[in-house]
Amino acid sequence: MNKKYVAEPYRIKMVEPIFETTREQRIELLKNAGYNPFSLRSEDVYVDLLTDSGTGAMSQEQWAHMMTADEAYAGSKSFYKLDGVVKHITGYKYFIPAHQGRGAEQIVLPQLVTKKGMYFISNIHFDTTRAHVELAGARAIDCVIEECFQIDLDHPFKGNFDLKKLDEIIIEKGKENIAGIIMTITNNSAGGQPVSFENMVEVQKISKKYGITLLIDGARYAENAFFIKEREKGFSDKSILDIARMTFDLADIFMMSAKKDGLVNMGGIIAIKDNEHLFKLCQTYIVPYEGFPTYGGLSGRDMEALAQGLMEALDMRFLTHRIDQIRYLGDMLKEAGVPIQYPIGGHAVFVDCGKIAPHIPYDQYPALSVTNALYIEAGVRGVEIGSLLLGRDPDTHVNLKSPIEFMRLTIPRRLYTYQHLDVVGKAMIEVFKHRDQLTGYEFSYESPMLRHFTSTFKPVKKG
Numbered sequence: 152m153n154k155k156y157v158a159e160p161y162r163i164k165m166v167e168p169i170f171e172t173t174r175e176q177r178i179e180l181l182k183n184a185g186y187n188p189f190s191l192r193s194e195d196v197y198v199d200l201l202t203d204s205g206t207g208a209m210s211q212e213q214w215a216h217m218m219t220a221d222e223a224y225a226g227s228k229s230f231y232k233l234d235g236v237v238k239h240i241t242g243y244k245y246f247i248p249a250h251q252g253r254g255a256e257q258i259v260l261p262q263l264v265t266k267k268g269m270y271f272i273s274n275i276h277f278d279t280t281r282a283h284v285e286l287a288g289a290r291a292i293d294c295v296i297e298e299c300f301q302i303d304l305d306h307p308f309k310g311n312f313d314l315k316k317l318d319e320i321i322i323e324k325g326k327e328n329i330a331g332i333i334m335t336i337t338n339n340s341a342g343g344q345p346v347s348f349e350n351m352v353e354v355q356k357i358s359k360k361y362g363i364t365l366l367i368d369g370a371r372y373a374e375n376a377f378f379i380k381e382r383e384k385g386f387s388d389k390s391i392l393d394i395a396r397m398t399f400d401l402a403d404i405f406m407m408s409a410k411k412d413g414l415v416n417m418g419g420i421i422a423i424k425d426n427e428h429l430f431k432l433c434q435t436y437i438v439p440y441e442g443f444p445t446y447g448g449l450s451g452r453d454m455e456a457l458a459q460g461l462m463e464a465l466d467m468r469f470l471t472h473r474i475d476q477i478r479y480l481g482d483m484l485k486e487a488g489v490p491i492q493y494p495i496g497g498h499a500v501f502v503d504c505g506k507i508a509p510h511i512p513y514d515q516y517p518a519l520s521v522t523n524a525l526y527i528e529a530g531v532r533g534v535e536i537g538s539l540l541l542g543r544d545p546d547t548h549v550n551l552k553s554p555i556e557f558m559r560l561t562i563p564r565r566l567y568t569y570q571h572l573d574v575v576g577k578a579m580i581e582v583f584k585h586r587d588q589l590t591g592y593e594f595s596y597e598s599p600m601l602r603h604f605t606s607t608f609k610p611v612k613k614g
């Protein structure tokens with residue numbers, strides 16, 4: 152922020168205490184958690200940067216609207232309020248709520264898989280999206296630009312599709328075998344990296360040329376619009392809502408984990424531009440999986456909070472501060488020589504642990520090693536986004552190797568202050584100084600799907 156005085160654009164009305172532990176306690180707690188930070192109790196974490204999903208703080212307006220919610224099973228007034236807001240932002244004709252992003256995925260994706268041997272192509276599939284693609288009997292192909300994996304390279308839109316490759320994949324697999332193209336904005340798995348409007352226009356042209364459905368996986372569409380406004384020519388005087396609307400105009404379907412830019416603790420969105428047939432199918436399937444189409448797994452309270460949260464997330468003051476917090480932490484690490492994905496993305500700082508611990512092989516999970524060391528150092532919880540998350544090839548069961556072994560330090564919305572981020576930065580720099588001592592991990596139990604959540608590990612003995 153180019154301002155002389157920088158602070159959070161809000162003050163604190165309600166507080167939640169957090170607790171410190173000793174290093175000895177943390178060593179024991181981590182061991183008991185099977186060296187998987189997902190298995191730690193949140194009470195034992197001092198600053199929790201596991202995810203920005205559903206972990207943000209709600210506003211006084213959101214809490215106030217929750218008191219006015221209509222909890223009717225069918226036709227709730229809170230549903231119609233949310234319906235109005237989603238249609239206002241997207242310009243789409245149809246809306247169905249879902250309990251979270253994966254709730255939307257499990258309803259929408261199978262409808263597009265009409266036969267065996269189909270593919271989805273995304274810049275990078277988010278992990279649950281990939282899982283639902285595979286559960287629907289299709290395969291997921293990632294198609295992001297090469298620059299994405301050159302972490303020091305300054306590129307304004309590292310989340311962009313590789314357009315040439317996209318075209319080639321469609322020709323190679325056959326357009327009739329492509330179930331959909333999924334634009335993930337921002338590109339979560341690559342460092343919260345944005346996709347340019349220009350790139351999305353080109354993706355749309357390709358989808359039109361081959362008659363392929365275009366989906367937006369838009370958990371962080373407002374952050375993506377912020378980057379377009381900041382970095383892309385011709386957008387600086389447009390509002391976030393204008394840019395968001397232009398983005399939605401390009402696609403056919405919008406799936407959203409509202410736990411991100413919806414500023415709520417739980418919620419998801421399915422919006423469909425004009426395909427009535429698809430809408431009716433989704434309406435049918437939502438009932439057994441999520442709930443009646445006017446609540447889709449959400450309470451009236453949740454829908455009230457989301458209707459308000461969606462609008463707050465479009466506010467430039469909020470977005471400017473949010474992105475500034477991420478940059479604050481990222482710049483601190485970069486100045487200390489810690490290798491991070493640069494430019495710093497929208498919701499997290501992504502630390503390149505393959506560079507920090509090149510002595511740990513990919514299948515001993517260098518980013519898990521750094522994440523665990525950071526917890527022991529200061530009670531800070533990050534998350535592995537590397538080969539552990541990527542998992543095994545669904546057909547050959549080979550342990551896949553991620554192009555980058557990231558640890559993600561994810562900043563929840565409106566939750567922590569700059570001082571909390573100082574703790575994180577200082578602790579990470581300490582871990583970096585002692586990087587030669589990091590050791591790898593091997594499975595003591597490997598769960599068969601989305602293995603990073605529930606597997607347990609043991610440290611590999613130095614040989």
Ligand SMILES: *Cc1c(COP(=O)(O)O)cnc(C)c1O
Binds near residue numbers: 251253254339368369
């Ligand atoms: C979080 C996320 C999802 C899944 O949403 P959940 O609410 O966690 O189920 C899907 N896609 C992207 C890009 C996400 O960031």
